[in-house]
Amino acid sequence: MSAIAAPLPPLIMAFDPRPFISQPDDAEPFVEVNSIALPAQGNSALAGVVVQFRVKPNRNGVILKIGNTFVGGGWTSGTGALIWQIFRDQALTEAIKGFANIKSSLGTIAQMQSFPPIRIYENQVISMVLLNVAVVVAQQIAEAGFIGYFYPKNREWQGIGV
Amino acid sequence: MRLMNTEVNPFVRQFPLSEQKSIYLLGDANPIGLEGGVPTWVFTELPAVQGFDTADTTIVLPENFWVLSLLGLSLGGSAFKAWFYDVNRKLALMDRTVVSGALMGTGQSPLFLRVPYQFEPPEASCAIRVVNQTNTVNDIMVALYGVVGGQQ
Numbered sequence: 001m002s003a004i005a006a007p008l009p010p011l012i013m014a015f016d017p018r019p020f021i022s023q024p025d026d027a028e029p030f031v032e033v034n035s036i037a038l039p040a041q042g043n044s045a046l047a048g049v050v051v052q053f054r055v056k057p058n059r060n061g062v063i064l065k066i067g068n069t070f071v072g073g074g075w076t077s078g079t080g081a082l083i084w085q086i087f088r089d090q091a092l093t094e095a096i097k098g099f100a101n102i103k104s105s106l107g108t109i110a111q112m113q114s115f116p117p118i119r120i121y122e123n124q125v126i127s128m129v130l131l132n133v134a135v136v137v138a139q140q141i142a143e144a145g146f147i148g149y150f151y152p153k154n155r156e157w158q159g160i161g162v
Numbered sequence: 163m164r165l166m167n168t169e170v171n172p173f174v175r176q177f178p179l180s181e182q183k184s185i186y187l188l189g190d191a192n193p194i195g196l197e198g199g200v201p202t203w204v205f206t207e208l209p210a211v212q213g214f215d216t217a218d219t220t221i222v223l224p225e226n227f228w229v230l231s232l233l234g235l236s237l238g239g240s241a242f243k244a245w246f247y248d249v250n251r252k253l254a255l256m257d258r259t260v261v262s263g264a265l266m267g268t269g270q271s272p273l274f275l276r277v278p279y280q281f282e283p284p285e286a287s288c289a290i291r292v293v294n295q296t297n298t299v300n301d302i303m304v305a306l307y308g309v310v311g312g313q314q
Contacts, residue, residue, distance in 0.1 A: 060257075085214065093295035094243055094259065097216035121258045156257070 019155040020062045020117045026152060028059070032126075033109055033145035038072065039132045047092075050084075050144035052127040061120050061150035067112035068128060069105040072140025077104040081134040084144070090125040109143050122153055196228055196278060199312030203233075205305045211242075211294040216259075217302070220249065223286040228278040229308040232266035236294070237301035244304060247289040250282035259293050272307065 016022040023029075032053045039048030050068070055061055068084050075081055085092075086099035096118060107113030120126055128144040202224060208217045236242045243259035244266065256265070267273030281288050294300040 087214070091295075093214060093241075094293045095214040095216065097218075097291075100212060100215040124258075 019060075019151045020119050023149055024151050024155050026155075027061075027149040028151070029147075029149045030061075031145065031147050033067075033143070035071075035141050035143040036130075038070075038135065038137050038140040038142055039130060040137060041132050041134065047085075047129045047131045048142065050128045050130050050142050051146065052125060053146070055120050055122050055124045055126065056150060057122055058153050059122055059150040060153050060156060061148055062117035063115070063120060063126070063146050063148040064117060065107070065112035065114050065147035066128075066145070067105075067107040067109045068102065068130075068142075068144040069108045070140060070142055072138065074138060074140065075135045079103070079134075081132075082142075083131040083133060085129045085131070087127045087129060088120060088124045092127060092129060109145050112145060112147055117148075120148075196309045196312035199228070199309030201307070202227060202310045203305050203307050205303065206290060207301065207303045208292055209301050211292060211300050211302055213294060213297040213299065216291060216293045218289065218291045220287050220289045221306075223281050223288060223306070224310050225283065225286075226280075226312075227286065227306075227308050227310050228280045228312070229275065229306050230278055231272045231274045231307040233269060233272060233305040233307055234262045234266040235268055235303045236262070237303070238296060238298065240296045240300065242295050242300065242302050243293040245291040247291075248281050249287040249289050250285070259291060261295075266304070278308070 019027070030053070032051050034051035036048050036050050040046050066086070070082060080103050082103070084099075084102040086096045086102075088094050088096050126146065128146070130142045130144075204221055204223055204227070206219050206221045208219060211217045232246075234242070234244060242262050244262055245259040246255040247253070248255065265273075280286070288306065290304055292302045292304065294302060
């Protein structure tokens with residue numbers, strides 16, 4: 001008669017069922033980074049789209065990290081001479097809450113700043129836009145990027161708010 | 163031989179001729195079960211939403227309040243987006259902000275819900291998020307029209 005091994009204790013998983021908190025195993029990570037020449041001074045009609053991507057159909061997702069920075073001279077952080085904005089629609093009319101009027105670099109491309117997950121939804125066009133209010137253009141570069149992941153929409157957690 | 167569909171629509175003439183009376187169910191002019199309630203407007207205003215910015219507010223609803231219609235207006239007349247959340251039920255009524263024209267009517271052209279909705283009691287409250295879709299400061303107003311009381 002062989003000895004019967006003692007049953008293993010139940011497996012406790014540190015897992016949150018909300019896909020925007022815990023990355024599901026079928027999530028698709030993304031890194032979107034781009035840079036543009038500093039746009040000309042002017043109003044919002046002359047805004048430069050630094051980086052832009054679309055959430056794929058049938059996917060929702062989160063943005064976990066954001067970077068936006070300026071390479072060159074002629075700008076002092078916080079003065080409002082440059083204003084970044086992050087939009088979640090193609091028409092650039094809906095800024096992500098809290099990101100309508102960014103006056104400084106939140107993080108560099110090499111070291112993006114972590115945020116609580118910012119939820120994004122299928123077909124939304126996410127854009128980082130730069131307004132040059134008062135910086136004299138002299139071959140400066142604006143860089144921006146996002147890090148996050150998409151997950152299938154049918155993973156969406158039912159019954160809890162955004 | 164040719165087969166023709168000559169079956170009579172079983173619903174013909176069963177709707178009232180006035181569309182206003184067929185808002186709810188087959189000619190019932192009152193929301194089912196809410197006869198005798200008092201009409202109530204619950205109103206909130208976000209007077210200075212910055213350009214492209216988002217603003218949140220939470221409104222406390224009267225006891226035994228059933229929502230019949232969502233109304234929204236921006237003073238500039240431009241589009242805005244809104245999002246509704248049942249605080250007690252922890253339920254987002256939409257997964258993202260929805261443009262006002264698709265979500266709510268105005269006082270002149272209201273949009274009635276097909277099914278009256280009650281935010282979960284007790285002390286029901288509704289969180290509302292609005293997004294100003296213009297680049298100038300805007301005054302955004304949202305009202306929930308409904309019935310307090312009624313036969314329950």
